[in-house]
Amino acid sequence: MTTLAVTAPAGRRFGIGAIVLIITGLFVLLCLAAIAFGSTWIPLETVAHVILGGGEKTEKLVVWQLRMPRVMAAAIAGAAIAFSGYLLQRITRNELASPGVLGVVDGAALGVVLFLAIFSNESNSLTVSVAWQPLAAAIGALTAISLVFILSGRQSSSAIRLLLFGIAIAAVAKALTTVFMLIGPIYQAAQAARWLAGAVNAISWSEIQIMALCLVPTVLVAGWLAKDLPPADLDDVSSRSIGLNLPVYRIAVFFVAALLTSIAVAFVGGVGFLGLIAPHLARLLVGRARFAGILASMLIGAMMLIGADLLVRVAFTPLEVPAGTVTAIVGAPYFLFLLMRKDKTNG
């Protein structure tokens, strides 16, 4: 491993740094653009001015209360889901793995819908703080991924098995979600339906705070775990021989990945295909470099969700089309393309 790093040409390493810098630049530009665009156009320099503390009252209101929360939520959630996808693809050594396919997203959704159904009163308001919502999502997601593990049994190291059981668990969770949406109060069902489709529109600063507070430690743990990720071309036996306790390590990575996704999903809903595509594009851009890969995945994930939200805002206003539909419409064909391409290279 170290030899690889030493022998890597300096130009290539500089290249990765430059690419990450360019992605970061694009990310900042997209954030500014997402704040500038909307029902009224706010010039970019005004946006910058307001962010730095200036601006008039209405401009401040629009930027800080209406647009900024959406952009922030999309950025944080997109980055978390992308990181989760990166971890899952690396640990299963399968580029088709993602939080969605492994049942994590639907498990989290079931947790949230149960939470909404159980803790709401006659007047359709929550009886407990919304801060508990990520806990419900996490419990749902962890239950789902544990079931996937338990059911795959001894073959849990086989990515194919995990994926098949993930799809089945996702189907079960989806079915139960439908049932509980029907049993719960009608208003909650409508709320849940909008949320399930994945939308960042109605998010508030306090929710963003909770999301960020939950995510920061999780991301740190995930980053600490990620430094031990076995190289992509190393099989189980070789990984063990270089001193990795694979079964325990693998479970830890799966759980952290599930946590990352579930916290994001708790606030922005079921955003499809993000966790699948962002790590892919990152790999295309920066290759197998680990921390550059993670950083690029997170930035790309954030940009995808910001972009999707921007698109639905600009193209469909005043309708509230959920951003999740855009990620699905872009993501599904890309996934199919991957499926078709993968087997050509494998013969």
Place this chain on the structure above:
Amino acid sequence: MVSTLAMSPRSPGLRLGLPQVYAGLILLLALAMLMSLTLGYKIYSLDQVWMAFFAHDGSETAVVIAGLRLPRALIAPLSGAALGMAGVMVQTLSRNRIASPDTLGLNAGASLAVVVASIMFGVQSLAGLSLAAAFGAFVTAIVVFGVAASAGGLSPLKIVLVGVTFASLSHAFVEVLLTSNEAQLQQLLFWLSGAFVDRPIALFYNGLPVVIVGGVIGLALSRALDALQADDSTAAGLGVPLGAVRGLAFVAVALLTGAAVSMAGPVAFVGLVVPHAARRLVGLRHIHQLPAAALFGGVYATLADVAARFVIYPVEAPVGAITAVVGAVVLLVLLMRRAA
């Protein structure tokens, strides 16, 4: 080949002859349909049902039975039969026991076609929408099989991944179309909810000939389908024209799925569960698998519809939620048995 299939393993616990199996299924179906007519928010006696049909006196009871209960007592078994037969053929074509119109995205494709036809082309007639549903199912079948085949063979994982992906793609498009055309939302939710309640009886008369045509095509292909259960070269060696059989079978699957979706919307996982039951009852020969799947599908859908009236009584649950839960559990059991 055919004779080996005839002796093929049927469930060892069930040593019923074929006539008994069919008689039993028909009896169950009749019973389920009677339950569908009598049980519900209000429970009617057989006398009242008889009255409603043969001595309709315009009373509320008679109106409810003939106008509300009868359509669902007819549409539920017909949809179940269509999805059951479609499931049998899809599982044979893909040689994949976890394939079904749902896991392959056919239901979702049919729903999308209905929404597109209604919103973008202004189709309003029931016949037109039924046609759109069949067309959507057909196109999705071709695309899913095509993509999966070019992605390196029809392995269970590949074909299900492609199908699930297409389903989420269709759902996303449906979501966009519906949110941008709220006027038609209510009317279309009718198609998309997956339920037998409040369907006009005209849908039954529209669907019946389509299901019959699909079923007859399936039966006509039954020998070729038997051979396809082995691998392609065996089937070709037995003189089966592979391309023609696959194409015709696709048409049959599309007609059956389209008819079911146009009558009841996407009722989840019926096409996954029913073929397994049918194979346990009558073995692997399609000449028996298809009729058994039709009958059992009818019983299953009708009973699920009756159950839907009681699980959250007095409110009615959509039958799709019930079949989804049952189907998802069956899917898990099937996967675990493969793993063992």
